[in-house]
Amino acid sequence: MQANERITYLVENYLNKTISKEEYKELSDWIVQADFQEVETLFEAEIHKQDNWYNDSVAFGGEANVLKEIQNKITQSERKVFAYKRWAYYGAAASILIFTLMLFKPWQKTDLVSSDQVNDKVVSVDDKGDDIDILADAGGHLSFTDGEIVTISKQQKAFIDCDGVRYQFLADGGVRLQPLDTASPHQAKHTFFTNRGDKANIILADGTSVWLSSASSLVYPTTFADDKRMVEVHGEAFFDVSHNPNKPFVVKSNDTEIEVLGTQFNMRAYPEVDFSETTLVSGSVRVRSKNSQRKIVPGQQATVNKKGEVAVVTANLQDVLSWQSDVYRFSNLTIEEILTELGRWYAIEGIDNRSTLQERYTGVLSKGKQLSGILRQLETISTHRFIIQERRIVIMN
Structure with a gap:
């Protein structure tokens, strides 16, 4: 059997849920090494032959073309922030496909779930029924020298003037600094910051664009009058x-x-x-x-x-930059490290690790509205179990 025929055979077995462990590993290894366009083309062709596979096995949406749907989801979410190079879209989509293969192992009789589908028999929630919600993205905030704090999303005005600069509020929720003609050579220092769960963009006086992640801050001068443009x-x-x-x-x-x-x-x-x-x-x-x-x-x-x-x-650029999208990518992290990172986006108030395991994981998770959906995915690929108690996560073997 030639190489192309062999891969087609493996994909067919995967979609039919008849793939063996050995064949599954062979297909996964090929996906990692192959060009994304080749992977996409092959899966598209086979999925179109088996439209019923999508509805039976995947909870991402209602189209037969799973790879294109995954790629579209990544592309749409990342465009809200800034334009990645095209290869980053492909890499992210391919990685999600690999993670999909990790989740769906036919011999374990495990179905794929989206991050918002919760099996309460697996992820235990306390008697109050309190799940942990994703934190609302309220955007950025400005702190001025006089102590005034301005929440950008609540501004009704098109701009405000302060310390010789104009802050113009943009339609996409960002803010731009524009030095005024009356600006003095004195450099005032302002702070742009985000709370947990927020992302926000500011364009400084020199045209530099800065995106802040969750619970972050940027201290900058209102004008760059010195021989260096210094920020913190x-x-x-x-x-x-x-x-x-x-x-x-x-x-x-x-x-x-x-x-x-x-x-x-x-x-x-x-x-x-x-x-x-x-x-x-x-x-x-x-x-x-x-x-x-x-x-x-x-x-x-x-x-x-x-x-x-x-x-x-x-570096793995896709992992590093994934905070700007609606997915969370991680490489070689323990379960506690994964949950610590998720705590920047979800209202987690503590982690109680009672597990003795130190296994490490690599994959991609979509950020659903509630954390229990993500915990369900983590339980599918690991030997850990989780309990949610008053916004705290208990990790069990």
Whole structure:
């Protein structure tokens, strides 16, 4: 049997739920190595032959073309934030397909579920019936030098003026700074921040665009009058820096500095974590700590630990940037680490880990309205069980 015929045979067995463990592994290995277009074309052809497969096995929607539906969901959600390069869409869709294969193992008689479908016999909720909801995205907030706090989503005006700059409120929920002609050379410092569950965008006076993730803040001058454009980040942010070779852009966080001229990168430095991560999408940046400095190229990630040591590795850009979409991607994490990350988006008030297992997982989860749907998915692929008690998660073996 030729290679193409063999893969077609495996896909048919998968869709018919007759695939063996050995065949399942062979198909999964091929998906990881193959070009996405080849995977998409083959699955489309076979799914069109078996329209009943979609309705019987997958809870993503009502169309027969599962790959295209998955890709559309990723594309639509990510376009709300900013335009990824096209390959990122394909990679995300392919990864969800791989995770779908992880969830659906015919020999275990396990059906696929969406994140909002809950089996109460598996995920236990306390007697009050309190599930844990996803936090509402309220957007960004501004804090001025006089202590005033402005919630952007509640603004009825088109703009407000403060400290020599105009904040223009955009239709997509973002905000843009525009220096006024009356601006003084004095640099006031303002803060743009998000609460848990929020994402928000600000365009600074130089045209640099910054997206803040959940529970993050950006401190910046109202104008960049010095020889460097200096800002400070706590939490996680994605930067699309306006190019200016005469005035480098510098991001500070704790004891780390990132210096760029014009580039796209993601910085993650939450105060409760004892390291920071800088991941470069395009351009080049130099990462400096108190003890070391390294220059990284696109696709690399620099991690700075509490000792000031800098380590550089190849990054998974889709995982790093997934916070901007409606999916959560993770690689080689324990269940507790996964839930800790989800706590930035769901109203989790604590985690009680009673499990002795330290297994690690890689996959993609859609962010449903309630956490129990995600826990149901995690139970499907792991040996853990979960109990929800008064917004706390108990992890059991």
